[in-house]
Amino acid sequence: MEYRLRANLSQEELADKAQLSVRALRNIERGCTRYPHIKSVRRLTSALQLTDEEGEVLLRMVDRPLSCRRQRG
Numbered sequence: 001m002e003y004r005l006r007a008n009l010s011q012e013e014l015a016d017k018a019q020l021s022v023r024a025l026r027n028i029e030r031g032c033t034r035y036p037h038i039k040s041v042r043r044l045t046s047a048l049q050l051t052d053e054e055g056e057v058l059l060r061m062v063d064r065p066l067s068c069r070r071q072r073g
Helices: 002-006 011-018 022-030 038-047 052-062
Strands: none
Touching: 011 022, 011 038, 022 038, 038 052
16 A cells, blocks of 8 residues: 555555556455555556565565455354
8 A cells, every 4th residue: 555655645546556446455455465466466566656665565464374264153
C-alpha cells in the first residue's frame, strides 16, 4: 500500500493500470493472498514504476503468512 499511496493512486486506479481486479489488489495489500502470481507482482511493479530494488521489496512483502484466514473456534 505504501507504494500505491506514494504514487497517489486509489486501489481502483492502480488495479486498472496493472490490469488486475480491485479485489485482487485489495487482497494483496491486506496480506490475504499468500503467494500472488509473479505476473501480478510484475504488473504492479510496472504500474507503480518501481525500481528493481523496490520491486524486490514488494516481492518479499507479499510473501508472508496468511493473516485473513478465518479462525476456527
